[in-house]
Amino acid sequence: xxxxxxxxxxxxxxxxxxxxxxxxxxxxxxxxxxxxxxxxxxxxxxxxxxxxxxxxxxxxxxxxxxxxxxxxxxxxxxxxxxxxxxxxxxxxxxxxxxxxxxxxxxxxxxxxxxxxxxxxxxxxxxxxxxxxxxxxxxxxxxxxxxxxxxxxxxxxxxxxxxxxxxxxxxxxxxxxxxxxxxxxxxxxxxxxxxxxxxxxxxxxxxxxxxxxxxxxxxxxxxxxxxxxxxxxxxxxxxxxxxxxxxxxxxxxxxxxxxxxxxxxxxxxxxxxxxx
Numbered sequence: 001x002x003x004x005x006x007x008x009x010x011x012x013x014x015x016x017x018x019x020x021x022x023x024x025x026x027x028x029x030x031x032x033x034x035x036x037x038x039x040x041x042x043x044x045x046x047x048x049x050x051x052x053x054x055x056x057x058x059x060x061x062x063x064x065x066x067x068x069x070x071x072x073x074x075x076x077x078x079x080x081x082x083x084x085x086x087x088x089x090x091x092x093x094x095x096x097x098x099x100x101x102x103x104x105x106x107x108x109x110x111x112x113x114x115x116x117x118x119x120x121x122x123x124x125x126x127x128x129x130x131x132x133x134x135x136x137x138x139x140x141x142x143x144x145x146x147x148x149x150x151x152x153x154x155x156x157x158x159x160x161x162x163x164x165x166x167x168x169x170x171x172x173x174x175x176x177x178x179x180x181x182x183x184x185x186x187x188x189x190x191x192x193x194x195x196x197x198x199x200x201x202x203x204x205x206x207x208x209x210x211x212x213x214x215x216x217x218x219x220x221x222x223x224x225x226x227x228x229x230x231x232x233x234x235x236x237x238x239x240x241x242x243x244x245x246x247x248x249x250x251x252x253x254x255x256x257x258x259x260x261x262x263x264x265x266x267x268x269x270x271x272x273x274x275x
Contacts, residue, residue, distance in 0.1 A: 053169045056182060059200035060193075064161045065231045069094055071263045072158075073255040079248040087111070089251075092264040093155060100264045115266045116141075118151040124268060132275040133268050147218075148188055160222055160234040162202045164191050179203065185210065201225060201232055216243040228258065 070093040077086045085105075092100040099116040113124040121141060123134040142148060149163075156163050166186035173181045180195040187210065194204040207218040218241045222234035237251040 053172065053182075056172065056180070056195075056200065057165070057167070057169065060162065060165070060195065060202065063199070063201055063232065064156075065159050065233065065258075067093075067095055067159070067258045069259055069262055070159060071255075071257050071260060072253055075252040075254055077250040080245070090264050091158060092262040093158065094262060095155070096152065099151075099155065099158070100262070100266050102264055113266060116151070116154070122266075122268065124266075124272065131269075131272050133272045134275045157220075160237070162193065162205065163220070164189050164205070164207060165193075166191065199232065214243070217241075228256075 070091070072091040074089045074091060075086070076089050078084060088104045090100075090102040090104070097117070099114075101112075101114040101116070102110060103112040105111045110126050112126065115122045116138070119138050121134075121136045121138060123136075125132050125134075138151060141154070149157075153163050164186065166184040166189075168186060169182055169184045171181075171183040174197065175181055178197045180197045180200075181192060182195060183190070183192050185191075189207045190210055192206045192208075193202055195201065196203055202222055204222070205220040207220075209216045218239070221238040222236075223238075224236040225232040225234050227233075233253075233256065235253040235256070239249045239251070241247045
């Protein structure tokens with residue numbers, strides 16, 4: 001059961017406002033060991049940084065998907081240090097209210113179901129010889145992953161909206177291939193995001209701890225954007241998390257729709273033991 005619980009946690013989790021007064025170099029804000037990308041700024045544009053940053057982040061937020069309901073079928077590949085596996089995950093979200101998750105493994109057999117609300121997590125294991133129900137507070141996911149988030153952060157991660165954005169943008173830089181790097185530093189994470197310079201869609205987000213005593217890092221890559229109504233939806237995601245060990249998850253959205261009736265029901269069997 002441990003590996004199924006971990007798979008669910010990885011899928012659903014990886015996932016401050018101070019005015020910008022001056023732009024500083026990305027190179028000095030991120031040490032070389034902090035980031036997989038070496039970014040060097042030779043010159044800093046002499047511009048009104050507050051106005052430019054406000055414009056950039058305004059366009060990023062304009063891309064954020066707004067919705068009432070969301071259904072998806074996702075192919076998930078999980079790679080850990082001790083094991084690898086794949087599964088089909090069915091997801092249903094009612095905005096700002098509830099998240100349903102159903103995991104099917106080999107031969108399409110349901111192994112795990114989860115229901116997440118703003119204040120609770122309910123997990124149902126349907127694995128033979130290990131059937132149980134577990135009720136926990138929303139803090140359970142934070143305890144397991146050591147990643148601070150709210151229900152809305154989790155919701156954004158699953159929808160494909162940017163997470164852990166902060167108004168404290170300390171640097172930006174135009175790079176090759178029509179991309180823009182923006183570095184922001186919050187209370188917990190440094191977040192280096194890569195944007196498509198034209199559309200302002202988020203292509204990559206690199207999160208590193210502000211606390212130098214921790215080695216936690218998370219890379220979120222969003223790709224294969226496809227038009228969906230007035231939005232662009234990322235149909236392929238990669239989430240890579242490292243602290244004491246490394247974990248990689250690939251999520252390929254095979255089916256998805258917004259603002260239709262939720263497809264996936266959730267019921268707690270009466271004869272399952274509580275854990």
